[in-house]
Amino acid sequence: xxxxxxxxxxxxxxxxxxxxxxxxxxxxxxxxxxxxxxxxxxxxxxxxxxxxxxxxxxxxxxxxxxxxxxxxxxxxx
Amino acid sequence: xxxxxxxxxxxxxxxxxxxxxxxxxxxxxxxxxxxxxxxxxxxxxxxxxxxxxxxxxxxxxxxxxxxxxxxxxxxxxxxxxxxxxxxxxxxxxxxxxxxxxxxxxxxxxxxxxxxxxxxxxxxxxxxxxxxxxxxxxxxxxxxxxxxxxxxxxxxxxxxxxxxxxxxxxxxxxxxxxxxxxxxxxxxxxxxxxxxxxxxxxxxxxxxxxxxxxxxxxxxxxxxxxxxxxxxxxxxxxxxxxxxxxxxxxxxxxxxxxxxxxxxxxxxxxxxxxxxxxxxxxxxxxxxxxxxxxxxxxxxxxxxxxxxxxxxxxxxxxxxxxxxxxxxxxxxxxxxxxxxxxxxxxxxxxxxxxxxxxxxxxxxxxxxxxxxxxxxxxxxxxxxxxxxxxxxxxxxxxxxxxxxxxxxxxxxxxxxxxxxxxxxxxxxxxxxxxxxxxxxxxxxxxxxxxxxxxxxxxxxxxxxxxxxxxxxxxxxxxxxxxxxxxxxxxxxxxxxxxxxxxxxxxxxxxxxxxxxxxxxxxxxxxxxxxxxxxxxxxxxxxxxxxxxxxxxxxxxxxxxxxxxxxxxxxxxxxxxxxxxxxxxxxxxxxxxxxxxxxxxxxxxxxxxxxxxxxxxxxxxxxxxxxxxxxxxxxxxx
Numbered sequence: 001x002x003x004x005x006x007x008x009x010x011x012x013x014x015x016x017x018x019x020x021x022x023x024x025x026x027x028x029x030x031x032x033x034x035x036x037x038x039x040x041x042x043x044x045x046x047x048x049x050x051x052x053x054x055x056x057x058x059x060x061x062x063x064x065x066x067x068x069x070x071x072x073x074x075x076x077x
Numbered sequence: 078x079x080x081x082x083x084x085x086x087x088x089x090x091x092x093x094x095x096x097x098x099x100x101x102x103x104x105x106x107x108x109x110x111x112x113x114x115x116x117x118x119x120x121x122x123x124x125x126x127x128x129x130x131x132x133x134x135x136x137x138x139x140x141x142x143x144x145x146x147x148x149x150x151x152x153x154x155x156x157x158x159x160x161x162x163x164x165x166x167x168x169x170x171x172x173x174x175x176x177x178x179x180x181x182x183x184x185x186x187x188x189x190x191x192x193x194x195x196x197x198x199x200x201x202x203x204x205x206x207x208x209x210x211x212x213x214x215x216x217x218x219x220x221x222x223x224x225x226x227x228x229x230x231x232x233x234x235x236x237x238x239x240x241x242x243x244x245x246x247x248x249x250x251x252x253x254x255x256x257x258x259x260x261x262x263x264x265x266x267x268x269x270x271x272x273x274x275x276x277x278x279x280x281x282x283x284x285x286x287x288x289x290x291x292x293x294x295x296x297x298x299x300x301x302x303x304x305x306x307x308x309x310x311x312x313x314x315x316x317x318x319x320x321x322x323x324x325x326x327x328x329x330x331x332x333x334x335x336x337x338x339x340x341x342x343x344x345x346x347x348x349x350x351x352x353x354x355x356x357x358x359x360x361x362x363x364x365x366x367x368x369x370x371x372x373x374x375x376x377x378x379x380x381x382x383x384x385x386x387x388x389x390x391x392x393x394x395x396x397x398x399x400x401x402x403x404x405x406x407x408x409x410x411x412x413x414x415x416x417x418x419x420x421x422x423x424x425x426x427x428x429x430x431x432x433x434x435x436x437x438x439x440x441x442x443x444x445x446x447x448x449x450x451x452x453x454x455x456x457x458x459x460x461x462x463x464x465x466x467x468x469x470x471x472x473x474x475x476x477x478x479x480x481x482x483x484x485x486x487x488x489x490x491x492x493x494x495x496x497x498x499x500x501x502x503x504x505x506x507x508x509x510x511x512x513x514x515x516x517x518x519x520x521x522x523x524x525x526x527x528x529x530x531x532x533x534x535x536x537x538x539x540x541x542x543x544x545x546x547x548x549x550x551x552x553x554x555x556x557x558x559x560x561x562x563x564x565x566x567x568x569x570x571x572x573x574x575x576x577x578x579x580x581x582x583x584x585x586x587x588x589x590x591x592x593x594x595x596x597x598x599x600x601x602x603x604x605x606x607x608x609x610x611x612x613x614x615x616x617x618x619x620x621x622x623x624x625x626x627x628x629x630x631x632x633x634x635x636x637x638x639x640x641x642x643x644x645x646x647x648x649x650x651x652x653x654x655x656x657x658x659x660x661x662x663x664x665x666x667x668x669x670x671x672x673x674x675x676x677x678x679x680x681x682x683x684x685x686x687x688x689x690x691x692x693x694x695x696x697x698x699x700x701x702x703x704x705x706x707x708x709x710x711x712x713x
Contacts, residue, residue: 008309009592014533020308044556045537047324050312069308073324074590075530 001026003035004067011072014045029063032056036070047073078102079288080142080606081110086184086206088199090272091132091191095206100185106608107696109618110141112579114186115157115168116625120700122188123633129161129264130246130271138179138187138277141582142606145177145285145364147297149304149593150584152177152364154254160263160522161248161271162424162478163499165630165637167263167522170579171237172363173255178235181281189272196244198226198276202234203283211275216241218417219253226278234278240419242466243270247476249424249501253416257361257371257386261421263500263522288607296604300597304367307591314360316349317370318390323348325394325505328536329556329657330513332506333398334452335430336495336647339506340656347397351405352388361386368586376409380459383413388422391526394504395426400433401453411458418466424478427501429461431479431494432471440488446471492646497524498630502645508653509556509661510535512564515671518642519568521626529571530589535559556657561667565675577619621695624679624687628700631686638684642672 005022012018024039032051036043036058048071049056078100087096108117115137127133137157144151154176160167179187182203189199193208196215200207213229214222219240226236236254243250243266250266251259260266269275287293304310313320325331326344333341345351352372362369373386388396388408396402396411415422435441436450443449447470450457464472474482479501483494495502500523507514516529538559578585581602587593595612603609631637652662676683680691692701 006308008307008312008590009588010309010533010590012592013589014537042537044328045533047321048312053311055312069312071309071312073533073536074313074318074321074586075526075532 001063002065003062005035005039005041006067006069007041008069008071010074011046011070014072015041026062029061031059031061032068033058035062041070045072046070078105079286080602081105082140082180082183082185082283082285084184085186085188086201087188087190088206088208089191090189090193090197090208090274093208095208105142107618108622109580109615110185111139111144111153111155111582112157112168112170112576113618113622114139115155116166116622116629118186118188119157119159119166120625120629123159123629127159129159129164130267132192132272133190134159134268134271136189136265136268136272138189140176140180140185141580143598143601144582145180146601146605147294148300148365148583148601149368149587150363150366151582152366153579153582153584154179154260155579155582156252156260156265158263158265158268159633160500161246161267162264163523163630163634165498165634166626167265168579169252169260169262169265170527171252171254171258171260172584173235173258174364175235175237175254175279176582177364178279178281180285181283182279183281183283187277189274191272193273196273196275198278199274200230201277201279203281214238214275215244219243219419220256220417222276223253223256226276230278231280234280236276236278238276238419239266239269239274240417240466242419242476243267244275245466245468245476246270247420247465247468248478248481249421249428250419251421253419255363257373257416258363259416259421261423262525266419287605289604293601293604296597296601300593300601301367303597304587304591304593307593309591310368313368313590314370315353317360317372319349319352319372319388319393321390322393327657329653329659330506330510330532331398332394332502332504334401335399335434335493336502336506337434337493338655339508339653339658341398341401343403346403347393347405347408355405356409363584366584368591370586374409376406376413378406378410378455380410380455383410385409385413385416387412391504392422392426395423395430396458398504399426399430400458402455402458403453407455410455411462414459414462418462420462420466423503424501425462425465427495428465428475428479428482429458431483431490432461432475433457434493435486435490440486440490441471492650495524495645495647497644498522498641500524505532506653508648508663509559509658511559511561511663511667511671512568514644514648514663514668515564515675516568516571518644518668518672519572519675521623521630528575529568530575531564531567531571534567554657555659558661561663561670562674564671565678568675569678572623573616573619576622577615580619580622581615617695621697624692624695624697625700627681627685627687628692628697628704631704638686639672642685644668
């Protein structure tokens with residue numbers, strides 16, 4: 001299974017060395033949180049996760065090819 | 078001059094004199110606009126030794142070179158004055174539509190001086206400028222006043238108003254606009270009130286001269302398309318800034334119960350999702366903005382119901398966290414009350430949180446308070462807001478702000494008066510976020526987050542183990558301590574980047590949150606003004622403004638220096654008791670180390686005063702000369 005992970009600007013502002021797109025092979029179903037750790041993305045600084053356009057929890061399991069958008073923390077107004 | 082309306086409108090409310098003068102091209106080149114104009118004009122023109130609420134204070138209202146254009150987020154207006162809250166430099170930024178309309182009327186800057194003999198409002202319709210009686214509006218709520226003025230003058234007018242709190246010169250009274258936007262911080266509304274100025278109504282039918290209008294329009298369309306394609310574009314809008322509420326609790330930085338702790342059990346009742354499910358009618362945005370962060374809705378509580386824009390995250394933090402209101406409906410209702418009274422929600426929430434803690438500790442009696450007060454009680458919040466706005470009973474003390482109130486109450490209440498320089502702390506608890514702590518300590522206007530927001534870096538740098546990463550997030554696991562050294566570089570970088578947008582006159586959210594490329598701003602700036610400035614050139618202007626605002630506070634506040642950059646004692650004496658950051662606290666030694674590192678990186682002396690060398694290097698040689706001679710700039 002393949003995960004295409006897209007990091008928004010607010011996340012890349014913190015993870016300065018990460019590219020905008022990270023692709024990762026998933027060998028077995030795993031939580032989004034575990035996927036983030038495996039790709040070197042600290043889940044603590046991921047504010048929101050969108051899987052194929054739908055907001056999901058970091059505890060949700062991934063078991064198919066997905067496109068994931070990660071939003072970093074945004075400062076309040 | 079392209080990109081600018083080309084004029085400064087000066088109104089002396091004492092004499093009734095109204096004067097127009099050309100905008101200085103030299104000032105535009107050196108300071109861009111918006112916050113830059115505010116800082117430069119306050120430095121040059123503030124008379125020496127004045128009281129912020131006295132007749133001689135001035136208010137500068139400025140747009141920027143990118144305000145009012147076909148460009149995402151081009152609706153910003155900047156306000157500046159000598160702050161009633163801190164006594165030093167202050168500014169406040171506002172969204173909406175006022176700045177563009179001011180430029181269309183022919184003015185980049187509005188300068189207000191003096192004091193009107195009776196309540197008034199300023200009427201501006203292109204070249205027609207009049208000071209008009211405000212009897213019909215004085216005493217009315219800020220939102221109500223705007224509605225009435227637009228009904229009386231026409232819906233094409235853009236209006237800024239103060240509420241009763243501004244009229245009573247509550248030191249954190251705000252300026253309101255567009256039924257829910259504010260120039261919220263530092264008490265600019267109180268300065269309006271001290272001048273008997275209720276509102277400014279502007280209609281503009283002119284245009285802005287553009288160097289390459291066709292190119293700028295084409296570039297604007299390209300910019301919008303680029304923004305629509307950004308990842309996160311669709312994810313940002315539904316909850317706006319309230320979308321961070323879950324995260325701040327999961328990483329333990331949510332100000333709770335007057336910053337006693339940093340995690341609120343009820344955070345899911347007051348988050349962005351709660352707004353969508355229980356309040357929101359529509360998204361509401363500013364001039365030309367495609368990512369509307371405003372959430373307009375309706376709330377119903379036991380005290381009443383109201384239409385309200387909000388709450389933003391900061392209001393959630395200070396009323397839902399600091400005051401512990403238990404539902405989004407109650408937070409929204411508190412927001413509505415502040416909007417009508419014309420009070421900054423951040424300072425109000427902080428002051429009320431302090432007052433309730435004083436009451437719990439027996440430092441303010443029931444007799445003094447007027448009734449029992451408690452956390453998690455909307456009636457307490459509503460009662461105290463009304464008292465504050467009218468300066469009645471305990472409200473007269475609380476209207477002075479938490480720093481002065483704590484000085485007067487004494488008995489150790491200053492240890493939990495959460496402010497820096499007299500400005501109440503906004504929505505992030507930082508005892509395990511040393512970078513953000515430093516950002517708050519060194520923000521030029523006082524404890525405000527918007528200059529440098531580096532919380533993500535603090536959390537990312539905490540060195541959490543894999544175990545922590547798997548299980549942390551409000552689940553009971555404790556996060557490791559975030560390292561202290563090395564924070565100043567990122568804070569300084571952000572202190573140049575974020576306020577730059579205030580000088581350009583546009584919103585920073587498109588860049589900060591969605592990664593709108595800086596090349597867009599460089600190209601648009603050239604197409605609009607005909608001048609070439611790289612992003613680095615613009616950042617240098619922002620750095621110049623930073624040193625200038627520091628110099629203004631050095632001049633205006635007796636003894637200003639290092640001690641004014643200290644956070645409240647709670648933050649270095651009381652470990653956080655609960656939540657993911659429990660047990661953490663910065664020591665006083667660590668705070669001093671943060672300041673030492675920062676001052677050195679800034680080129681300031683050990684007392685936090687810019688050195689001559691630094692000022693000359695950044696193009697402020699005249700400021701260096703003034704500081705060394707310890708004299709004020711003469712009134713122009």
